[in-house]
Amino acid sequence: MFETLQGFLVPIVLLALWQWLSTQAIVNPQILPAPTAVLAKWWEYLKPQELFDPAQSSYLAWLFSGELIRDAYASLYRVVVGFLVGAVLALPLGLMMGANDRIYKLFNPLIQVFRPIPPIAFIPLSILWFGLGNPPAIFLIVIGAFFPILMNTIAGVRHVDGIYIRAARSLGASQTTMFLRVMLPAATPYILTGARIGVGTAFIVVIVAEMIAVNNGLGYRILEAREFFWSDKIIAGMFSIGLLGLAIDTGMNRLNNYLLKWHRGIESN
Amino acid sequence: MQPHIQIGKVSKVFSTGDREVVALDDINLDVRRGEFVCLLGPSGCGKSTLLNAVAGFSPPTTGTILVDGEPVQAPGPDRGMVFQEYALFPWMTVEKNIAFGLEIKKKPKAQIREKVGALLEMLKLQDFRDRYPKDLSGGMRQRVAIARVLALDSPIMLMDEPFGALDSLTRRNLQDELLRIWTEYKKTIIFVTHSIEESIYLADRIVVMTYRPGKIKKDVSVAMPRSRDPSSAEFNELKKELSLLVMEEQSRHNQEEIKAPTAD
Numbered sequence: 001m002f003e004t005l006q007g008f009l010v011p012i013v014l015l016a017l018w019q020w021l022s023t024q025a026i027v028n029p030q031i032l033p034a035p036t037a038v039l040a041k042w043w044e045y046l047k048p049q050e051l052f053d054p055a056q057s058s059y060l061a062w063l064f065s066g067e068l069i070r071d072a073y074a075s076l077y078r079v080v081v082g083f084l085v086g087a088v089l090a091l092p093l094g095l096m097m098g099a100n101d102r103i104y105k106l107f108n109p110l111i112q113v114f115r116p117i118p119p120i121a122f123i124p125l126s127i128l129w130f131g132l133g134n135p136p137a138i139f140l141i142v143i144g145a146f147f148p149i150l151m152n153t154i155a156g157v158r159h160v161d162g163i164y165i166r167a168a169r170s171l172g173a174s175q176t177t178m179f180l181r182v183m184l185p186a187a188t189p190y191i192l193t194g195a196r197i198g199v200g201t202a203f204i205v206v207i208v209a210e211m212i213a214v215n216n217g218l219g220y221r222i223l224e225a226r227e228f229f230w231s232d233k234i235i236a237g238m239f240s241i242g243l244l245g246l247a248i249d250t251g252m253n254r255l256n257n258y259l260l261k262w263h264r265g266i267e268s269n
Numbered sequence: 270m271q272p273h274i275q276i277g278k279v280s281k282v283f284s285t286g287d288r289e290v291v292a293l294d295d296i297n298l299d300v301r302r303g304e305f306v307c308l309l310g311p312s313g314c315g316k317s318t319l320l321n322a323v324a325g326f327s328p329p330t331t332g333t334i335l336v337d338g339e340p341v342q343a344p345g346p347d348r349g350m351v352f353q354e355y356a357l358f359p360w361m362t363v364e365k366n367i368a369f370g371l372e373i374k375k376k377p378k379a380q381i382r383e384k385v386g387a388l389l390e391m392l393k394l395q396d397f398r399d400r401y402p403k404d405l406s407g408g409m410r411q412r413v414a415i416a417r418v419l420a421l422d423s424p425i426m427l428m429d430e431p432f433g434a435l436d437s438l439t440r441r442n443l444q445d446e447l448l449r450i451w452t453e454y455k456k457t458i459i460f461v462t463h464s465i466e467e468s469i470y471l472a473d474r475i476v477v478m479t480y481r482p483g484k485i486k487k488d489v490s491v492a493m494p495r496s497r498d499p500s501s502a503e504f505n506e507l508k509k510e511l512s513l514l515v516m517e518e519q520s521r522h523n524q525e526e527i528k529a530p531t532a533d
Binding site: 163174185262 | 324325326343344345346348349350352354356357358359360361369370373374401402403417421
């Protein structure tokens, strides 16, 4: 109890200081608006823009019709789709490269060349190829998610303890069984680490992509707000991005703990 | 009658870089059906290498290994293997670990459930059915590993220092359990150990091996009735005799290690 309170201490002091600096006009509120102003703007950004009209839409649809909700949804949609496509491409390739030396040698040079290129550097090409809107953004996210998952999957399969393979062989496991029931589960700790890094990268990339190639989403919104000098909206948007990131990471963490409940070092509760 | 396992003129040479190590040299050994044989010797004498060759994990450089007259080609469920490191699949529960071999054989679900249930009971694992290996003690894990092999009804059990990592009380406990299983299921067992006492307590026959190259130094039959009393005069007589043999090899091991330290 005391410890939770302790955790709030520093943020509260900083908020108070921030509020005081703004209300005393020590800093220009255009540069740094007061927390209360940010909060007010946040509410405005969040709440439905129209009055509720039962003839137009259902109550629930109306409730989630605020600009922030729609932006958050658009960003999340891109992250999820991009991440899933990236994972679906990276996982089988990683499994094959990890398990088979010939395939590894075939693909590794290419991957080593492409891997160090930051996904952001693909922006010009992605716009040339896909124009504006969702396709280039999702393309960039796919690239951002692909490499961490691929590299970790390869490492995971390569690090499968030989003793499990030997045990499974002596129990009569076929190649397929070995792959699906031994190598894949043995590699999951690595694969999930890759997925977590991949989601993190995807989330960075989506914000940048929206600033450049799309005209909605959280990244677009804070850049748009800058043009109108709405620093309160910029800050509200940033906190929204942070909260969404936190939610994604918490979700990944839960999934991790669930899938790895057998793993040493993770308490199963 | 045909021996269950025939090891004929087996040698095994490992080459690491420009160095060649003769791990096994001209091993000839016949194991009867239902016999309990211990391979005894210091580390580096090739006893695990020999076991791995019988298991089919690494074929001998020369010579043949026959099981029921058929040459060993690859690992298989007719020769159940129990490892010192347990080698349980950590992502499977106790029940799933034991069922794994049967699922590979595509046995009907009801039959698997019944068999696994019986094995859980036999090895006193009922309360751990849904646990993961990480939640079990070493002794419990080795019970699961034994149950996993028993599920396959393999006529042969190959055991590579299975109780080496256990404390002495748990060890004795599992040794008794193993003897009970061996009597009940009439398995042929090859059991690798470096514990002289363990080999006398368990085996029908103790095969003492030499340190590099690994040869059979002496093949000793143990006639004492079970259960054997480690404090009896007969037990200690044999222990003394075997100790002398093993210590000779151990001291050769020590000398060679001083000359050329190897990662063993």
